Amino acid sequence: MLGAFQNVADALRALEFDATALETQATAEALARQTLDPIYADFSLPQQQLAGLQVGQVVNLAVDTFPDQTYTGKINAISPKVDATTRNVQVEATIANPKQNLLPGMFATVKSDIGSS
Numbered sequence: 001m002l003g004a005f006q007n008v009a010d011a012l013r014a015l016e017f018d019a020t021a022l023e024t025q026a027t028a029e030a031l032a033r034q035t036l037d038p039i040y041a042d043f044s045l046p047q048q049q050l051a052g053l054q055v056g057q058v059v060n061l062a063v064d065t066f067p068d069q070t071y072t073g074k075i076n077a078i079s080p081k082v083d084a085t086t087r088n089v090q091v092e093a094t095i096a097n098p099k100q101n102l103l104p105g106m107f108a109t110v111k112s113d114i115g116s117s
Contacts, residue, residue, distance in 0.1 A: 037097040041073065043110050044088035052114030053078055059093045059112040063102065071095045071102060075112070 041061055045053065055078060061071040073095035082089050093110065095102065102108075 036100040036103070038073065038094045039097040039102045039104070040076075041093045041095050041108060041110060042090065043093070043108075044083070044086070044090050047082045047087045047089055049114050050078075050082070050089050053089075053091065053112075057112055059095075059110050061093070061095050061102075061108050061110050063106050063108045065106065066101055069101070071097065 041059070053075065055075055057075045059073050059075060061073065062069070063071075073093045075091055076094045077092040079090035
């Protein structure tokens with residue numbers, strides 16, 4: 001009977017190792033997909049501005065870290081769903097970031113002329 005427990009314990013250790021390896025691989029793949037140039041800016045706008053938004057529309061982004069720098073990009077996705085609680089729509093823009101000053105998670109102010117492309 002002791003031999004069976006040793007086998008189960010060995011099997012559990014092997015399974016635990018495999019799960020850790022898979023998790024590490026998934027994390028590495030997620031990091032590899034996260035590019036810095038271009039960088040993606042996700043933001044939300046009130047539903048009232050939805051009619052003036054379109055894919056390809058120019059946006060300007062600013063961060064407090066570099067107050068004299070403006071980054072330009074374009075809207076590449078507009079969510080087809082309005083949040084029922086906030087009445088906001090999610091928008092994603094692709095921003096040129098050749099010096100890689102912008103980093104994921106930074107707070108930014110995004111500006112766009114609603115209704116123009």
